[in-house]
Amino acid sequence: MTETIEAPATLRQINHWIGGHSVAGTSGRKGPVYNPATGRQSGEVGFATVEEVDAAVQAAKAAFVTWREVSLAKRAELFFRIRELVHERRDEMARILTSEHGKVLSDATGEVTRGLEVIEFCCGLPTLLKSEFSEQASTGIDVYSIRQPLGVVAGITPFNFPAMVPMWMWAPAIACGNTFVLKPSEKDPSASVWTAELLKEAGLPDGVFNVVHGDKVAVDAVLEHPDIAAVSFVGSTPIARYVYEKATANGKRCQALGGAKNHMIVLPDADIDMAADAAVSAAYGSAGERCMAVSMLVAVGAVADPLIEAIKERIPKVKVGDGLDPSSEMGPLITREHREKVASYLDEGKVLVDGRENCPDQGFFLAPSLIDDLKPGMRAYEDEIFGPVLGVTRVATYDEAVRLVNESPYGNGTAIFTRDGGVARQFQFDAQAGMVGINVPIPVPVAYYSFGGWKGSLFGDRHIYGPEGIDFYTRGKVVTSRWPDPATSKVDLGFPQTR
Numbered sequence: 001m002t003e004t005i006e007a008p009a010t011l012r013q014i015n016h017w018i019g020g021h022s023v024a025g026t027s028g029r030k031g032p033v034y035n036p037a038t039g040r041q042s043g044e045v046g047f048a049t050v051e052e053v054d055a056a057v058q059a060a061k062a063a064f065v066t067w068r069e070v071s072l073a074k075r076a077e078l079f080f081r082i083r084e085l086v087h088e089r090r091d092e093m094a095r096i097l098t099s100e101h102g103k104v105l106s107d108a109t110g111e112v113t114r115g116l117e118v119i120e121f122c123c124g125l126p127t128l129l130k131s132e133f134s135e136q137a138s139t140g141i142d143v144y145s146i147r148q149p150l151g152v153v154a155g156i157t158p159f160n161f162p163a164m165v166p167m168w169m170w171a172p173a174i175a176c177g178n179t180f181v182l183k184p185s186e187k188d189p190s191a192s193v194w195t196a197e198l199l200k201e202a203g204l205p206d207g208v209f210n211v212v213h214g215d216k217v218a219v220d221a222v223l224e225h226p227d228i229a230a231v232s233f234v235g236s237t238p239i240a241r242y243v244y245e246k247a248t249a250n251g252k253r254c255q256a257l258g259g260a261k262n263h264m265i266v267l268p269d270a271d272i273d274m275a276a277d278a279a280v281s282a283a284y285g286s287a288g289e290r291c292m293a294v295s296m297l298v299a300v301g302a303v304a305d306p307l308i309e310a311i312k313e314r315i316p317k318v319k320v321g322d323g324l325d326p327s328s329e330m331g332p333l334i335t336r337e338h339r340e341k342v343a344s345y346l347d348e349g350k351v352l353v354d355g356r357e358n359c360p361d362q363g364f365f366l367a368p369s370l371i372d373d374l375k376p377g378m379r380a381y382e383d384e385i386f387g388p389v390l391g392v393t394r395v396a397t398y399d400e401a402v403r404l405v406n407e408s409p410y411g412n413g414t415a416i417f418t419r420d421g422g423v424a425r426q427f428q429f430d431a432q433a434g435m436v437g438i439n440v441p442i443p444v445p446v447a448y449y450s451f452g453g454w455k456g457s458l459f460g461d462r463h464i465y466g467p468e469g470i471d472f473y474t475r476g477k478v479v480t481s482r483w484p485d486p487a488t489s490k491v492d493l494g495f496p497q498t499r
C-alpha cells in the first residue's frame with residue numbers, strides 16, 4: 001500500500017441540503033472524502049454548526065404543518081414516483097457509493113436494491129396506517145384508534161451503507177407524515193445529497209427531507225434540539241449507547257442500532273462446500289464492512305479441518321480490486337486508519353491467510369484473511385473487526401457453540417449450517433440474537449419484517465423498518481365518540497362506565 005496521494009488543487013465541495021436547497025457550510029470545519037480504491041482525496045464536506053442544524057430543523061418544522069395534511073393517497077402516489085426514480089437510476093447511485101465507500105459495483109447495486117424494498121413497502125402506506133374501530137363499544141359510543149406522525153424526526157447513519165440505511169429511516173418516517181433531518185456519515189456523504197435531489201425531483205415538498213453533514217457537534221445539536229421528536233441511529237455500539245442515553249434524557253423517542261460480532265456455526269453434518277461458499281461470501285463481501293458480516297466461524301467437531309481447507313481454496317480466487325472494475329469482487333476498506341486497525345488483528349492468533357500479502361499497491365486494500373484457533377478473551381475474538389478477517393474457533397459440541405453465541409455482548413445476527421432440521425429448530429429457539437439464519441449466512445429480514453439485534457446491538461424498544469418502523473415513527477391516539485340527542489343530556493359526576 002502506498003502513501004495517500006496528494007489531493008487535487010480543487011476539491012468537490014459537498015454541501016448541506018436545507019429547505020430544498022444546497023447550502024454551503026459556514027463553520028470552516030471540514031472533513032476529507034476519499035476514493036478508497038486509489039487513496040486519493042476526491043472531495044471535502046463541511047461540518048455543520050449548531051445554527052446550521054437548527055436551520056434544517058426549522059425548515060422541517062415549517063414543512064411538517066402542511067406535509068402531515070397530505071392525504072395517504074397522495075403520499076402513496078409520491079412514493080411510487082420515488083420508487084421509479086431510484087429504480088431507474090440505481091446504477092448512477094451505485095457508482096457514487098463505490099467511488100466514496102469502495103464496495104464493488106455489484107454490491108453497491110445490491111445495497112440500492114435492498115433499500116428500494118423499504119421504499120416499496122412504504123408504497124403500501126394507506127394499508128399500513130389502517131387502524132381499529134369498535135362500533136357500539138358502549139351504548140351509542142364508538143371507539144377507534146389512529147396513528148399520527150411525531151413531527152420532526154432525525155436519522156444519524158454509518159459509513160457502510162450510505163444509501164440503504166438512510167432509506168430504512170427516511171422512507172417510513174416521511175411516508176408516515178413526519179419531516180426528516182439526516183446526519184449521514186461524514187466519510188461518504190454524497191449519496192445523501194443525491195437522494196435529496198432525487199426526492200425533490202419526485203415532487204417531495206421542500207423542507208420534508210433535509211441533510212446536515214458533520215461530526216459530534218452536529219450529532220449533539222440533533223440530540224439536544226427541542227423540536228426533534230425522535231432519533232434513529234445506526235453505527236457502532238459505544239456511539240449507539242451514547243446517542244440512546246442522550247436522546248432519551250432529552251425526552252426523545254430513540255432507536256439506536258449498534259455494532260455486531262456475528263457467529264456462524266457449522267455442524268459436522270453440514271455440506272462442506274455450501275458452508276465454505278457461505279462463509280467466504282459473508283465474511284469478505286463488502287470487505288467485511290457489514291454489520292451482518294460473518295466474522296466468527298464456530299466449527300463443531302470434525303468439521304473444522306475440511307471446512308478450513310475448503311475456505312483456503314476459495315480465498316485466492318476472490319478478486320480484490322477497484323470496485324468500479326466490474327470484475328472486482330471485493331474492494332478496499334473505508335480509510336487508511338481503519339485499514340491499519342483491521343490489519344493489526346493479524347498480529348495475533350494462528351494466521352492461516354494473511355491479507356497484507358497480495359494486496360493492490362494503492363488505496364486502502366486488505367485482502368481476505370483467515371485466523372484459526374481464536375478463543376474468548378483474545379482481541380480478534382472479542383472485537384468487532386469490521387474488515388475482511390474471518391476467525392475460526394473450534395468446539396466439540398452444539399451446546400458449546402450456542403454458549404459462545406449467547407455469551408457474546410452483541411446479538412445482531414447469527415447463523416447455523418446443518419442438514420438436521422431438529423437441531424436447526426432448536427437453534428432458532430436457543431439463539432440470543434435478533435436475526436437468525438438457517439443455512440443463510442446473512443439473514444437480513446425482507447422489508448415487511450423488521451431489522452434489529454439484541455443486547456449491545458440495539459438500544460431501544462423498536463427494530464428498524466417494516467411494521468416496527470411504522471410504529472416507531474407514529475404515535476397512537478384513541479378516540480371515544482358519541483352523537484347523542486342533546487335532549488338526553490344531564491350532569492353525571494360518576495366515573496364513565498361502559499353499558
Ligand code: NAD
Nearest residue numbers: 157158159184185216219234235236239257258259260291
Ligand atoms: P460510527 O459509530 O463511528 O458512526 C456512526 C455515526 O455516528 C456517524 O454519522 C458519525 O458521524 C457519528 N459519530 C461518530 N462518532 C461520534 C461521536 N463521538 N459522537 C457523536 N456522533 C458520532 O460508525 P461507523 O464507523 O460509521 O459505522 C460502522 C459501525 O456501524 C459498525 O460498528 C457497524 O456494525 C455498525 N452498523 C450497525 C448496523 C446495524 O443495523 N446494527 C448497520 C450498519 C452499521
